[in-house]
Amino acid sequence: MAANATPDRRSMEQVIANGLYLGAQYALVALGLTLIFALMNVLNFAHGQMYVLGGFITYWVYGRLGLPFVVALAASAVTLAAVGAAVEVLLFRTVIRRSVREESTMLLAAGIAYFLDAVILLLFGEKQRGVPKIVMGVFDWDNLIMPYDRILVGGLAVVFIVAFMLFMQYSRPGRAMRALAQDRVAAQLMGVQVDRYSMIGFALGALLAGVVGGLLAAITGVNSGIGGPISIKAFLMVMIGGAGVVGGAIAGGFVLGMLESVGLTVLHSYGDITYLVIFAGLMVFLSIRPQGLMGKPWG
Amino acid sequence: MGLGMQSSLRPGAVIGVAVYVAVLFVLVPWAIAASGRTDLYYTLTSVALLSIASAGVWLTFFIGRINIGQGAFSLAGGYVSAILVARAGLSFWLALPLAGLFCAAVSVLVGLPILRLRGVYFAMVTLVLTEVARLLALALPITNGAKGMVSLPLPGGVKLLGVTLIPDFATLATPNRAFYFLSVALMSLCFAAMYRLVHSRIGRLCRSLQQNEELASSIGVNIASLRVLAYSISSFFGGVGGAIFVAVSQSIYPSSFTVNDSVNFMLNCFLGGLGYVFGPMLGTLVLYFGWDLLFQTGRFQLLIFSSILIALMLALPNGLLSLRPFGWRRG
Incomplete structure (x- = not known):
């Protein structure tokens, strides 16, 4: 997921467009992570691996089987939702009930991350995999060059973000999940089926990871080693925006996308230090505002 | 199993220490010499060094912080000692404590702002630190x-x-055995120090941080300095572990300690049990040997390893030592 602007033509418009494109993807990754955190108080270490799995499923269905891209994306979404639901019901539920300290879920999440890594390696190998372009052609206007497939994928990401927000805001499960995130006990007392909506929430978070994986497999391809780095980026976004807050995840995603895009341009001549600068900035930012842009103190 | 030197030592603790010393310094070298498996020296040295670093992570758990950044300090300690030895021509025996102190100093600077964070925020920041x-x-x-x-x-x-x-390691016939004794001795020292710390007045104060920082602060505990103290000791352990590791492998790369190592340090603590001082030692041993034993399974190694990890987590979410072998007391 690196910005791929041509180095010789980096106008202001180009940098902003790249930032927005990246930000839309990142926001979608962060949304899934923050949803799971808000509902379960679980930091999902396996989020990056779920993303990679989604990417490989799209690669398989669209690239290998030759089915339409939409079908591939749906397959990624459905599979990951099933994985997410299974992980919550079979694993997290038991561990949360039985452990003395809630941090134990972190070990479980790390174990699942390793497990998914192993499964992905066994099923799909360690090669970088790409798929045929979903749309041909390049949008070329004055200072701005953007391949059409990137515009489409960026647009789709925005559509998914809006759909997710509407779902959380107006649907019955969405309301239930927001209630759970606010106060688990109170929600339970009001008749929200905690178990059921925990499962749905986890499935939805995993689904989002799978969808972004599928979207980006169409642009940059996918390989089994990027799960960990994606998780780290997702953590960064959640820290910037504030953990467990939908708006924060979106803000964090776009901020990181923009920083990366600007950093790659401005700091280009100093070598590969964009992320070093971002990390350093984050440390300073968090020392001033520990809860991120929109998070509750001590989330 | 206690290593404290109080007058009120229980007889069981004395026996425990005697058995521990006998096994590590006599039985293991004898068994290795008898079986000719000298490669085990390297494995056990690694376990000892990793458990030193994991002990540091455990100490941050003890003040209620999830530390996934120990890899950063192991890497820093490794580089500091490597640079001091190779570029400044310093003796390794001077570079080793200096590497630890460097990490402790850095952790004070970094810790002052980030130790204000809690829960997943601290966990994520330390992960980023790696x-x-x-x-x-x-x-x-x-x-x-x-x-x-x-x-x-x-x-x-x-x-x-x-x-x-201390003999010159380069003149020894089996430098690996020397490294084994060095690492195991240092590991024993670290855990003894940690045991004392946990059972001292400061340890009790740290326990209060784990439970409720506001309350601790309101009865006059200086929580800020206590947190930084625990974190700097933790990072000292990480730096020392990393520095010896570099001496053993005689090389260091930016990828010598990565996010995976940081996560593994945390896993070692979890696996052994967060409520037990010696948890990290046991966790590291089990995790490292488990991984090594599974080597024969080839490409299924990671799959089987992670499955066992998940199964263990389901069966014993509070760590291996929660089984209370030999009726050990908590702590």
Whole structure:
């Protein structure tokens, strides 16, 4: 997921467009992570691996089987939702009930991350995999060059973000999940089926990871080693925006996308230090505002 | 199993220490000599060094913080000792404590702002810290970038008034055995120190941080300095562990300690049990040997390993020591 602007033509418009494109993807990754955190108080270490799995499923269905891209994306979404639901019901539920300290879920999440890594390696190998372009052609206007497939994928990401927000805001499960995130006990007392909506929430978070994986497999391809780095980026976004807050995840995603895009341009001549600068900035930012842009103190 | 030197030592604790010393310093070397499996020295040295670093992570757990950044300090300690030995020509025996102190100093600077964070926020920031260390190692000119620093000299000898206290490792027939004794001795020292710390007044104060910082602060505990103290000891352990590791492998790369190692340090603590001082030692042993034993399963190694990890988590979410073998007391 690196910005791929041509180095010789980096106008202001180009940098902003790249930032927005990246930000839309990142926001979608962060949304899934923050949803799971808000509902379960679980930091999902396996989020990056779920993303990679989604990417490989799209690669398989669209690239290998030759089915339409939409079908591939749906397959990624459905599979990951099933994985997410299974992980919550079979694993997290038991561990949360039985452990003395809630941090134990972190070990479980790390174990699942390793497990998914192993499964992905066994099923799909360690090669970088790409798929045929979903749309041909390049949008070329004055200072701005953007391949059409990137515009489409960026647009789709925005559509998914809006759909997710509407779902959380107006649907019955969405309301239930927001209630759970606010106060688990109170929600339970009001008749929200905690178990059921925990499962749905986890499935939805995993689904989002799978969808972004599928979207980006169409642009940059996918390989089994990027799960960990994606998780780290997702953590960064959640820290910037504030953990467990939908708006924060979106803000964090776009901020990181923009920083990366600007950093790659401005700091280009100093070598590969964009992320070093971002990390350093984050440390300073968090020392001033520990809860991120929109998070509750001590989330 | 206690290593404290109080007058009120229980007889069981004395026996425990005696057995521990006998096994590590007599039985294991004898068994290795008898079976000829000298490669085990390297494995056990690694376990000892990793459990030193994990002990540091455990100590941050003890003040109620999830630390996934120990890899950063192991890497930093490794680089500091490598640079001091290779570029400044310092003796390894001086570079080792300096590496630890450097990490402790850095952790005070970093810790002051980030220790205000709690829960997942602290966990995520420390995870990012590991990445920062790797990127710094890549970017700084003194670390030689991605090529790393190789062919570092073995630790030299130490003589005091003509008496050889520590022989020159390069002249030894089996430097691996020397490294084993060094690492195991240091590990014992670290855990003894930690046991004392946990059972001291400061340890009790740290326990209060784990439970409720506001309450602790309101009855006059200086929580800020206590947190930084625990974190700097933790990072000292990480730096020392990393520095010896570099001496053993005689090389260091930016990828010597990565996010995976940081996560593993945390897993070691979890697996052993967060409520037990010796949890990290047991956790590291089980995790490292488990991984090694599964080597024969080839490409299914990670799959089986992670499945066992998940199964263990389901069966014993509070760590291996929660089984209370031999009726050990909590703590």
